[in-house]
Each structure stands twice: as structure tokens, then as C-alpha cells.
Amino acid sequence: MNKGGGTVVVIGGGIAGLCSAYYLSKAGWQVTVLDKEDFTDNCSYGNAGMIVPSHFTPMAAPGIIAQGIKWMFDSKSPFYVKPSLSWSLISWGLKFMKHANQKHVDRASPYLRDLNLYSSALYSDLATDLETDIDLHRKGILMLYKTHKTQEEEIELAHTAKQMGLDIDILDAAQVQALEPNVKLDVLGAVHYRCDSHLYPRALMQGLLSKLEKMGVQLIKHAGVTDIEISGEKIKSVLAGGKTYTADKFVMTGGAWLKNLAKKAGLNIPLMPGKGYSFLTNAFEGKVQHPALLLEARVALTPMGGKVRIGGTMELAAINHTINTKRLQGIVESVPKYYTDYTLPVPPANEVWHGFRPCSADGLPYLGQSTKVKNLVVAGGLGMMGLSLGPATGKVVADIVQEQKTAVGIDIYNPERFQ
Numbered sequence: 001m002n003k004g005g006g007t008v009v010v011i012g013g014g015i016a017g018l019c020s021a022y023y024l025s026k027a028g029w030q031v032t033v034l035d036k037e038d039f040t041d042n043c044s045y046g047n048a049g050m051i052v053p054s055h056f057t058p059m060a061a062p063g064i065i066a067q068g069i070k071w072m073f074d075s076k077s078p079f080y081v082k083p084s085l086s087w088s089l090i091s092w093g094l095k096f097m098k099h100a101n102q103k104h105v106d107r108a109s110p111y112l113r114d115l116n117l118y119s120s121a122l123y124s125d126l127a128t129d130l131e132t133d134i135d136l137h138r139k140g141i142l143m144l145y146k147t148h149k150t151q152e153e154e155i156e157l158a159h160t161a162k163q164m165g166l167d168i169d170i171l172d173a174a175q176v177q178a179l180e181p182n183v184k185l186d187v188l189g190a191v192h193y194r195c196d197s198h199l200y201p202r203a204l205m206q207g208l209l210s211k212l213e214k215m216g217v218q219l220i221k222h223a224g225v226t227d228i229e230i231s232g233e234k235i236k237s238v239l240a241g242g243k244t245y246t247a248d249k250f251v252m253t254g255g256a257w258l259k260n261l262a263k264k265a266g267l268n269i270p271l272m273p274g275k276g277y278s279f280l281t282n283a284f285e286g287k288v289q290h291p292a293l294l295l296e297a298r299v300a301l302t303p304m305g306g307k308v309r310i311g312g313t314m315e316l317a318a319i320n321h322t323i324n325t326k327r328l329q330g331i332v333e334s335v336p337k338y339y340t341d342y343t344l345p346v347p348p349a350n351e352v353w354h355g356f357r358p359c360s361a362d363g364l365p366y367l368g369q370s371t372k373v374k375n376l377v378v379a380g381g382l383g384m385m386g387l388s389l390g391p392a393t394g395k396v397v398a399d400i401v402q403e404q405k406t407a408v409g410i411d412i413y414n415p416e417r418f419q
């Protein structure tokens with residue numbers, strides 16, 4: 001049943017918000033997107049641009065807690081939790097620990113695989129529909145490893161991936177080198193997730209914004225939602241930038257700010273911001289062919305827009321804009337351990353981008369209809385794979401608003417599961 005023709009307000013202009021606006025507008029809805037900033041930067045801009053069916057394991061998985069504790073004592077490590085007595089962090093951490101087990105992984109993996117594959121397929125149509133070249137490449141991603149321990153773990157995961165129907169290849173050092181003939185690599189081997197892809201996030205976001213403008217979507221900047229008025233189990237209006245906005249339906253994204261937004265609508269959505277850094281470099285002079293994850297270092301390296309973006313770290317703490325140079329140094333120093341000819345300088349702070357991953361308490365998105373607030377759909381908690389999941393998130397949101405069946409299972413993503 002197509003119910004297009006009503007009005008929708010989408011809160012947040014990251015990838016989740018813009019993709020929701022795109023599919024809703026296509027379905028005939030009159031869409032307004034509100035953002036507290038000006039649509040030129042958020043977590044969806046400076047990320048590593050990877051589209052990742054390979055990431056079917058949720059962040060809450062066995063071993064993560066022990067590894068995380070070890071990393072806490074290394075100032076250059078890729079992971080850090082700021083010790084704090086904040087109840088938000090403690091309560092999030094307890095829920096996260098409860099879910100870091102194999103049973104949770106086994107239940108969640110098919111869902112994450114399907115949502116990512118669906119999104120990857122939607123990216124093909126989106127890339128054609130946008131008038132901007134988003135630099136989408138279907139070459140897969142190399143999971144590079146240097147140690148026998150990581151090799152063993154990664155190959156075991158690769159066998160699971162294969163059983164789950166993903167297109168992968170296990171490569172030895174010579175085979176990896178053959179795929180990257182123009183740079184010297186020092187690795188034991190790699191798993192090549194051919195099912196993965198990559199693109200240039202900034203080009204995507206700018207392409208989406210200009211497409212939405214042409215489609216007649218209202219993009220309202222400096223419109224941070226500060227209040228939500230509920231009447232009879234429905235949102236009546238939201239207050240943003242001093243103005244009141246009414247609509248038939250509301251979509252709540254908001255990235256790392258979702259928890260506070262949700263509270264205004266009476267919902268409890270546990271979320272922690274996971275700060276990460278990235279920078280672009282010309283050093284590789286177009287010689288790197290494939291995006292890669294340097295597994296031991298937890299660093300991502302992606303060719304994009306003629307340069308290479310290098311990114312990493314996950315600092316779980318309240319939102320703050322300080323750049324931790326030690327951790328940045330950790331990222332930079334890891335590069336020549338894999339790409340031996342590239343000892344890079346630590347970039348100056350003004351060339352370093354940072355963004356906040358919206359990390360849910362069980363590593364799964366919050367995606368679905370609110371049962372408490374009848375005209376609200378929530379789309380957030382996309383964590384480390386929001387770029388990848390953007391189109392699927394937007395299409396699922398549009399299908400829910402349209403009261404249509406979604407193409408993939410979403411019951412596991414119930415946004416009120418911690419209510």
C-alpha cells in the first residue's frame with residue numbers, strides 16, 4: 001500500500017537521515033530534514049568509505065572485552081574507554097558486556113550480512129541516480145595480517161563468511177602482492193572480501209544533498225531539535241532552531257546524539273560516541289589499488305578521490321573535540337609495518353578529521369518503528385558501518401513509513417529493545 005503524499009520530518013542530516021529523505025521523497029512524501037549543523041560535516045563525511053558485508057560480526061563479540069582492557073594500557077592503541085563514573089557509560093558498558101558472547105554473534109550475523117548486502121545492492125542504483133561521481137568501486141577489501149594469531153582468527157572467520165555465502169578468497173603473501181603490484185607489502189597474507197566495495201563519502205554526501213534539493217526536499221540547517229511535543233502517543237511537533245515543525249511522521253536519526261534526542265520523546269536508547277580520526281594523504285601517488293584493513297593495528301586505508309584516506313581509533317567517551325596525538329601517531333606508525341615504503345609524517349591537527357561513531361550497546365543498529373510513539377521511526381546506532389548501511393537504512397525507513405514489508409528482517413534492530 002503506497003501511502004505517499006503525507007509530510008515527514010527527518011531529524012539529522014548524516015547518511016541515515018539523507019538516505020531516509022531520499023527514499024521517502026522518491027515514494028512521494030514531502031520531506032523536511034532538520035540538522036543542528038550546516039550539512040557540511042558529520043560522521044558520514046570523513047569515514048573510510050567501506051561498504052562491508054564482511055562486517056557481519058557485531059562489535060559486541062567474544063574476546064573484545066579482554067582485548068579492550070589490554071589496549072587501555074597502551075597510549076597509542078586503537079581503542080580507548082575514558083574511565084568515568086558517568087551512569088551512561090557504566091550502564092552502556094554493562095549491556096555491552098552482556099552481549100559480548102557467541103550466542104549474540106550467531107543470532108546477529110545473518111541479519112547484519114543481509115542488511116549490508118541489501119545496502120550494497122542499493123548503492124548501485126543510487127550511484128547511477130546521483131548526478132555526482134561517488135567513486136564507487138567493486139574491488140573488495142583486503143584484510144591484511146602480519147601475525148600467525150591474527151591469521152588463524154581471520155581464516156576461521158573467512159570460513160564462516162564462506163558458509164554464509166559471502167564471496168571471499170584467502171590469499172598468501174605472494175597473492176596479496178600480486179593484487180598490489182605497485183607497493184611493497186610486508187604481510188603473512190590476507191582475506192580478500194570480494195563482496196565488499198568502497199566509495200568517496202564526501203562525494204556521496206554532497207551528491208545526495210544536491211539530489212535532495214532537486215527533488216524538493218527542504219534541508220534546514222542550524223535547526224537542532226531542542227524539544228519534542230508528544231500528544232496522544234504521537235509526536236505533535238518538534239522545536240528546532242526556534243521554530244516549530246509539524247508533520248504526519250517523524251524519523252529520528254542524529255548519529256552519536258541519538259540518545260539525548262530519544263530521551264526527549266520518552267525513549268531509552270543506550271548509545272556511546274566512539275571517536276575516530278582520519279586524514280587524506282598524497283603519499284601513495286595513486287599506487288594503492290585496494291582498500292585494506294591493517295588488522296593488528298585496526299587501521300583502515302582506502303583509495304579515494306585520487307588520494308588515500310587513513311583512519312582508525314575508537315575512543316569511547318562523551319563528545320569532545322580534542323585530537324589525541326598519541327593515538328594519531330599510533331595510526332601513522334602502523335602504516336609502514338604493512339606498506340614498507342611509506343613512513344608518513346604525523347599530519348598537523350588542522351588536517352585531521354574526527355567523527356563520532358554512534359555505538360549501540362549490543363553492536364546492532366536501532367532501526368524500526370517505535371511502539372511507544374506511533375508516528376516515529378528510529379534509524380541510528382549504526383556504529384562502525386553506517387556508511388555501508390546508509391541506503392538500506394533509508395529504504396527500510398521509507399518502507400516502514402509506507403507501511404510496507406521490508407525486504408530484509410529487522411526485528412532484531414527494534415529500537416526499544418532496551419526500553
Ligand SMILES: Cc1cc2nc3c(=O)[nH]c(=O)nc-3n(C[C@H](O)[C@H](O)[C@H](O)COP(=O)(O)OP(=O)(O)OC[C@H]3O[C@@H](n4cnc5c(N)ncnc54)[C@H](O)[C@@H]3O)c2cc1C
Nearest residue numbers: 012014015016036044047048050225255276385386387388
Ligand atoms: C574513522 C571512522 C571510519 C569509519 N569508516 C567507516 C566505513 O568505512 N564504513 C562504514 O560503513 N562506516 C564507517 N564509519 C562509521 C560511519 O561513519 C557512521 O556509522 C555513520 O556516518 C553514522 O551516520 P549517522 O547518519 O547515523 O550519523 P552522523 O553522520 O553523525 O549524522 C548525524 C547528524 O545528526 C545531527 N544531529 C544531532 N543531534 C541533532 C539534533 N538534536 N537536531 C538536529 N540534528 C541533530 C548531527 O548534526 C549530524 O549531522 C567510520 C567512522 C569513523 C569515525
